[in-house]
Structures are given as structure tokens and as C-alpha cells.
Amino acid sequence: MRLALLSDIHANLQALDACMLHARAQRAQRFAFLGDLVGYGADPVAVVQRIMLLTEEGAMVVKGNHDAMALHPPAEVKTVGDSTAKWTHEQLQSSQLEWLEQLPLTLQCENVLMVHASADQPERWRYVYDQRAAAASLDAAVADFDVRYVFGGHVHMQTLYYRGSGDGLMPFTPQPGVAVPVPRHRQWLGTIGSVGQPRDGKPLAMYALLDTERSQLTFHRVAYDHHAAASAIRRAGLPAHFADRLESGR
Amino acid sequence: MKLLEPGALLDGFAIDECIHSGGMAHIYRVHYANGQPNPGFDMAMKVPRMTAGDGAENIVSFEVECQIIQALHGSHVPRFVAAGDLQNVPYLVMEYIQGETLDHWIEAETRPGIDEMARLGAAMARAAHALHLQNTVHLDLKPANVLFRADGSAVLLDFGLSCHAHYPDLLAEQLRKAVGSPTWIAPEQVVGVRGDPRSDIFAIGVMLYELCTGELPFGSPQTEGGLRQRLWMDPVPPRKIQPDIPAWLQEVVLRCLEPEAAQRYASAALLAFDLTHPTQVLITERGLNTRGTKFRTHFKRWLKAAGMHYQPSPVPSQQVEEVPIIMVAVPHKDVTDATLYSLRQAVARSLGTRPGARLACVTVISSSLTSTSDDEKSETSVHRRYLTDLRQWAQPLDHPGHQTSYHVLESGDVAQALLSYARGNDVSMIVMGAATHGLKTQRFVATVPIKVAMDAPCTIILVKQALPFEQLGEPVDAKRNGPDYSDSDSDEASLFGDDLGPLG
Numbered sequence: 001m002r003l004a005l006l007s008d009i010h011a012n013l014q015a016l017d018a019c020m021l022h023a024r025a026q027r028a029q030r031f032a033f034l035g036d037l038v039g040y041g042a043d044p045v046a047v048v049q050r051i052m053l054l055t056e057e058g059a060m061v062v063k064g065n066h067d068a069m070a071l072h073p074p075a076e077v078k079t080v081g082d083s084t085a086k087w088t089h090e091q092l093q094s095s096q097l098e099w100l101e102q103l104p105l106t107l108q109c110e111n112v113l114m115v116h117a118s119a120d121q122p123e124r125w126r127y128v129y130d131q132r133a134a135a136a137s138l139d140a141a142v143a144d145f146d147v148r149y150v151f152g153g154h155v156h157m158q159t160l161y162y163r164g165s166g167d168g169l170m171p172f173t174p175q176p177g178v179a180v181p182v183p184r185h186r187q188w189l190g191t192i193g194s195v196g197q198p199r200d201g202k203p204l205a206m207y208a209l210l211d212t213e214r215s216q217l218t219f220h221r222v223a224y225d226h227h228a229a230a231s232a233i234r235r236a237g238l239p240a241h242f243a244d245r246l247e248s249g250r
Numbered sequence: 251m252k253l254l255e256p257g258a259l260l261d262g263f264a265i266d267e268c269i270h271s272g273g274m275a276h277i278y279r280v281h282y283a284n285g286q287p288n289p290g291f292d293m294a295m296k297v298p299r300m301t302a303g304d305g306a307e308n309i310v311s312f313e314v315e316c317q318i319i320q321a322l323h324g325s326h327v328p329r330f331v332a333a334g335d336l337q338n339v340p341y342l343v344m345e346y347i348q349g350e351t352l353d354h355w356i357e358a359e360t361r362p363g364i365d366e367m368a369r370l371g372a373a374m375a376r377a378a379h380a381l382h383l384q385n386t387v388h389l390d391l392k393p394a395n396v397l398f399r400a401d402g403s404a405v406l407l408d409f410g411l412s413c414h415a416h417y418p419d420l421l422a423e424q425l426r427k428a429v430g431s432p433t434w435i436a437p438e439q440v441v442g443v444r445g446d447p448r449s450d451i452f453a454i455g456v457m458l459y460e461l462c463t464g465e466l467p468f469g470s471p472q473t474e475g476g477l478r479q480r481l482w483m484d485p486v487p488p489r490k491i492q493p494d495i496p497a498w499l500q501e502v503v504l505r506c507l508e509p510e511a512a513q514r515y516a517s518a519a520l521l522a523f524d525l526t527h528p529t530q531v532l533i534t535e536r537g538l539n540t541r542g543t544k545f546r547t548h549f550k551r552w553l554k555a556a557g558m559h560y561q562p563s564p565v566p567s568q569q570v571e572e573v574p575i576i577m578v579a580v581p582h583k584d585v586t587d588a589t590l591y592s593l594r595q596a597v598a599r600s601l602g603t604r605p606g607a608r609l610a611c612v613t614v615i616s617s618s619l620t621s622t623s624d625d626e627k628s629e630t631s632v633h634r635r636y637l638t639d640l641r642q643w644a645q646p647l648d649h650p651g652h653q654t655s656y657h658v659l660e661s662g663d664v665a666q667a668l669l670s671y672a673r674g675n676d677v678s679m680i681v682m683g684a685a686t687h688g689l690k691t692q693r694f695v696a697t698v699p700i701k702v703a704m705d706a707p708c709t710i711i712l713v714k715q716a717l718p719f720e721q722l723g724e725p726v727d728a729k730r731n732g733p734d735y736s737d738s739d740s741d742e743a744s745l746f747g748d749d750l751g752p753l754g
Contacts (some may be wrong), residue, residue: 162420164422164423165420167423170419181417189653
């Protein structure tokens with residue numbers, strides 16, 4: 001199976017479409033969305049609609065913290081993320097809110113576990129930004145679900161954690177487009193990056209493709225019309241900051 | 251796994267004889283069991299000795315080799331055929347290559363001649379460079395892992411300790427440990443650095459040292475302290491052991507063996523370049539010294555080495571590309587000052603941002619210019635004249651950071667001579683005039699620049715002549731109407747007219 005893993009779409013329709021097109025060209029057979037479908041971006045309705053349709057052909061979806069926030073917007077705006085939650089909530093149709101509400105926090109498919117943040121208490125939305133956090137997530141996943149692979153988003157970075165000849169986990173920064181061997185006899189944790197909110201200075205969408213037969217994982221970066229996505233944010237009257245950061249990839 | 255008998259079958263392959271029985275693996279000749287013909291070359295199968303009870307490192311390094319060999323291509327590595335599932339039937343089938351390993355020369359009764367050593371060294375360096383350009387560092391180069399084909403080129407074997415920058419390094423761990431063979435391991439590998447192409451240059455240096463002297467520069471240490479010795483110690487100068495070793499060769503060998511990677515050749519291509527151009531080697535105290543390094547120097551370095559620790563290394567191909575070999579083709583006849591000036595400007599720009607770059611100034615003369623009977627036209631005196639011209643041309647480019655060398659090639663076919671020089675020396679960039687050679691005939695055949703551009707193994711810059719403003723005064727204008735310039739004007743016109751035909 002060739003499984004496309006997409007996370008942190010953040011209501012960026014242009015980036016989602018570009019990644020879907022790219023993944024289909026790579027002969028992806030199944031899609032998994034690892035949360036944060038909405039928040040920040042200008043097209044929550046269209047993005048949720050697209051992904052709801054994809055579930056009919058077998059796409060898997062887990063809930064992210066921004067999805068949870070859009071369902072129950074905080075009464076008081078404390079962070080920049082909070083500021084779009086209320087707007088997003090107002091945009092979404094009630095059927096879409098119901099659908100978001102019932103999304104699980106984790107999903108297992110064969111020996112792959114999918115989670116938005118960390119498999120170690122997923123509801124706490126812990127950031128997997130280093131070996132320690134990655135080890136906590138991987139250990140929890142292996143103990144509870146008997147899997148070899150854990151994939152998540154949330155940190156908007158593409159990193160692959162693996163066990164080498166030592167005991168500790170090692171971080172590895174993948175080269176986009178290079179198929180990395182991820183043999184089943186080892187344990188792997190990948191943070192697959194963000195489709196709609198790249199933050200490494202490159203306005204390129206991120207996703208990953210797992211080939212379970214060949215045991216290969218390829219991280220991809222995809223060019224998309226980030227000017228159109230930014231214009232949509234400005235037109236929607238959302239804070240200009242969210243538009244600017246899409247254009248600079250920050 | 252126990253030894254397989256000839257005739258045994260493994261995953262569709264039929265075992266022929268066992269050709270190597272090492273501590274880690276058996277290697278067999280194999281053929282397809284279903285009668286399918288070989289894939290255009292003979293095949294060998296490597297089967298690790300491990301069973302469930304064997305050491306983990308053995309298994310990991312076999313896994314590393316299987317991954318990396320599939321990612322490599324080119325004539326300096328065996329071609330990959332198939333790999334078995336590591337959990338069930340671990341094996342690796344690859345191209346079987348006929349040849350002798352470097353052991354053949356090291357264990358020979360008589361030492362190879364200087365030319366032979368340089369040839370072997372250059373072949374190893376070229377093979378290593380081909381690997382580095384593919385983002386891989388071998389990290390376990392030793393005589394048993396370098397095989398020489400009949401044509402003299404080298405093939406690198408056994409990638410069990412190698413490191414590919416685009417793959418997770420399974421042999422790296424947080425407690426950085428030395429991974430490698432104690433005799434050939436580079437100082438930075440001792441402190442756990444994996445992925446610096448200059449580690450392979452160090453290993454080639456150890457092999458060259460042994461070829462030169464019959465001795466090992468650092469012995470075969472068994473302890474951590476013994477291994478760390480190479481972090482600060484210079485080996486005994488080869489000329490102290492074998493006085494017939496020329497200073498240039500000692501310079502090259504000891505430069506490979508510098509404790510600090512930054513003091514070694516910055517790329518294996520630069521090492522190959524020196525080994526194939528002995529007269530161009532810049533000989534320093536390192537090459538002349540026949541007494542050894544002073545205690546004081548060693549003591550100071552020992553103190554510094556005590557604090558040496560792991561640092562991540564940059565991506566190999568990137569590191570190697572930062573120290574390109576730039577070749578400039580300088581015409582020696584039918585050439586205008588403007589062309590020579592523009593060429594020099596283009597070279598200066600190309601060298602500008604790359605402090606480690608090396609410049610090779612090349613001119614091609616017709617073989618008929620030299621003669622064995624006429625003293626005036628003897629090869630040396632003719633070459634000397636053109637070399638002087640080249641030096642004068644390059645003089646304004648003089649810069650302490652760049653090493654420059656000068657080469658006169660003799661050939662009837664200018665384009666082929668330039669191309670084979672570029673290929674043979676792993677040149678990264680060719681700079682040449684857009685239209686300078688073969689003025690008379692170019693209306694009828696493709697010009698030299700076009701021929702070179704079409705077949706160049708690397709980037710090529712075709713320079714169009716342009717004079718600086720201050721030189722666009724009277725004399726030049728007057729000259730422009732002269733016969734020299736009318737010639738080069740027609741040259742330009744035809745280059746962008748008739749001659750573009752073959753490029754389509």
C-alpha cells in the first residue's frame with residue numbers, strides 16, 4: 001500500500017489541492033489526514049468538505065488541537081491561533097462541526113499509528129520536537145498498539161526519528177523526494193510536516209508517502225499557489241499576519 | 251549462517267563456489283536458478299554469518315550495506331542485483347568484478363615504482379570522489395576493499411560502515427563511538443564523526459603510506475588511547491624510511507594524513523589531480539622534511555586533541571562542490587586581447603567565492619609543433635614557451651588561496667583534448683572562449699566550443715569577448731579595422747549563424 005500522510009492543512013485549500021495532485025501522481029492509494037484541518041487559513045469549509053468526501057474512498061482522519069479549538073472556540077482570545085478559531089467556527093456548517101466532533105485522536109492501520117501530536121496522552125497535544133518527546137510517543141504507541149511506525153504532525157517540521165545501533169532515538173532530517181528505507185524490523189517515528197503552514201522559510205507544502213510493501217518513506221515538498229492562499233486570507237478579513245507568513249513560509 | 255554447498259539454492263539463485271570466507275560474511279559466485287541468463291555481468295552473493303545469536307553490529311552493518319549499495323551507481327561500485335529480506339533470508343547479490351585488490355600490491359615482494367603508486371592512488375581517489383558526489387562516504391577504505399579492474403580503474407567494495415547523507419545513519423548513536431578499522435580510520439572518525447569525505451582521503455593516505463614505505467603510519471592500535479594518537483601525531487616522514495620517495499609524493503601522502511581534516515585535500519578530486527600532475531605539486535616543508543615532527547609541535551597538538559569532540563559534518567556532495575577544479579582553455583593563436591581579457595575576467599568571477607578552488611590553465615598545441623630531431627622544437631622547449639605564455643596570462647589572477655597549475659596538451663583535435671582532460675581530472679567547470687579556435691574551418695564544421703559544450707562532463711562557461719571601457723580608446727578602434735579583428739568578427743557571426751545548426 002502507498003499511504004499518503006498529510007497533516008496541518010490549516011484551511012489552506014491551494015496547498016491541499018497541490019499535495020493531493022502530487023500524491024496521486026506518485027500513485028498514492030490511500031490518504032491519511034493527521035489533524036489540524038482548519039485554523040489560520042481562509043477555506044475551512046472547502047477543506048473539510050474535500051476531506052469528508054475522501055473518507056468515502058477510505059481516507060483516515062484524526063483530530064488536531066485546532067479542530068478541537070474550532071469546535072469549542074475559547075471565550076477569550078489569548079493567542080494568534082485563538083483569534084481564527086471563532087471565525088472558523090462561524091464558517092463551518094453544522095454537519096461539518098458534527099463530523100469534526102466525532103474524529104478520533106488516534107487511528108491504527110496495519111502496523112502504522114497515526115496521531116496529531118504525541119501518542120503519549122494524545123489529548124495533551126504534546127509537541128514532538130526532540131528525541132525525548134519522540135521516544136515518549138513511540139514507546140507509548142508500541143506498548144498500546146503493537147505498531148512499527150508512528151506518524152504525526154503538529155510541529156510543522158519534517159523529521160524522522162529512528163533507533164540506530166545505540167539505545168536512544170536519533171533524529172534525521174530527510175531530503176525531500178528521496179525514498180528512505182524504513183525496514184519493518186525497526187521502529188520509526190515521523191513528523192511529516194505541515195501541508196498548509198510551512199514554517200522553515202520555504203513556502204512549499206509538506207507531506208509524506210509511505211510505501212508499506214517496499215518499506216520506504218518519502219518526504220515531499222510541493223510548490224503551491226501561496227499568493228492565492230494569502231489573498232484568500234486577506235479577502236476573508238482575517239489578520240494580515242496569517243497571509244504574510246504564508247508568503248514567506250514562516 | 252553455515253557455509254552453503256555448491257549447487258544449493260537460495261531465493262532463486264544457484265550457488266557456485268565460495269570465493270571468500272570472512273569474519274562477517276561468506277561470498278559466493280551465483281547464477282539464476284531458473285536458467286535465466288546473467289544480467290550482462292557475473293554475479294556474487296554475500297551472505298552474512300549472523301544467526302539470531304550473533305552480534306548486533308554485524309547485522310546492522312549488513313543492513314547498511316544493502317541500503318547504500320542500492321543507492322549508488324557508476325563504474326566505481328559493484329552493480330546491485332537483489333537483496334533478501336533481512337529477517338528471513340539475509341543476502342545481497344551484486345556484480346562480480348574480476349581484478350586484484352590493493353593487497354596484491356601491498357603484499358608483493360617488490361615495492362611498486364613511484365609511477366605505479368601514483369597511478370593506484372589516483373585511481374582510488376577518483377573512485378572515492380565518484381562516491382562523494384553521490385553523497386556517500388565509504389569510511390572503511392582499506393586494501394581489501396579496493397579492487398582494481400584490468401583498465402586500472404578502482405572499484406570500492408564493502409559499504410558496511412558507509413554513510414549516506416540522505417539516509418538515517420544506523421551506525422550513529424548518541425554515545426559517539428569510533429566505527430572503522432583501526433589501521434585506516436581517520437582521526438575525526440575516532441571521535442565519532444561520520445560523513446566527512448576527508449575521512450576517506452585519510453584512509454587513502456594510510457594506504458599510500460604503506461605502499462611507499464612498507465610500514466603503517468600509525469600501526470594497528472588495539473586501545474582507545476592508541477587510536478587517539480592520530481589526533482595529534484604526524485607519522486614518520488616516508489622519505490626517512492625510503493629515501494627514494496620523491497618530495498612531491500611525500501607532500502601528497504602527508505597532506506592526506508593531516509590530523510585536522512581541514513588541512514587535508516578538500517576533495518578526492520584534488521588529491522587525484524596532484525597524483526596525476528607530480529610536477530604541479532606545491533612542495534612545502536611537509537614534503538621536504540626527512541627528520542620528523544618536533545616534540546614541541548606534537549605536544550601542542552596533543553593538548554588541543556584532548557578537547558577534540560564530535561561535530562556534525564556537512565553534506566558530502568556540498569562540501570566537495572565548494573572546492574571545484576576549474577579548467578580554463580586558453581588559446582595560443584588567432585586570439586584577440588579582448589578574448590584573453592574576457593576569459594580572465596570570467597575565471598576571476600568563477601574562482602571568486604570559492605577559496606578552496608583549484609585552477610588548471612590548459613592550452614592545446616598541434617603535435618606538429620614539436621619535433622624529436624630539431625632542438626629548437628624539442629618537446630620541452632616548445633612546452634616551456636607555451637607554459638610561460640600561460641603563466642603570464644594567469645598572473646593577474648594570482649591569489650594565495652587558489653592553487654593554479656599550467657598544462658600544455660599536444661593534440662590534433664583540440665575539442666577532444668580538452669574533453670578528455672576535463673573527464674580525466676574530474677573538472678567541475680570549464681571556462682573557454684565562445685569562439686576562438688579553428689577560425690578558418692568553422693564555417694564548415696562545428697566549432698571547438700560547440701563540440702566541447704555538447705560533450706562536456708560538467709558545467710561550461712562560454713565567454714564572449716568584451717573589452718573594459720577604459721580600453722575602448724583609439725588604438726583599439728584602429729585595431730578593430732585591422733585584419734585580426736575582421737577575422738574574429740566573422741568568427742562571431744558564423745558562431746551564431748551556420749554553426750547553431752547542429753544544436754537545433
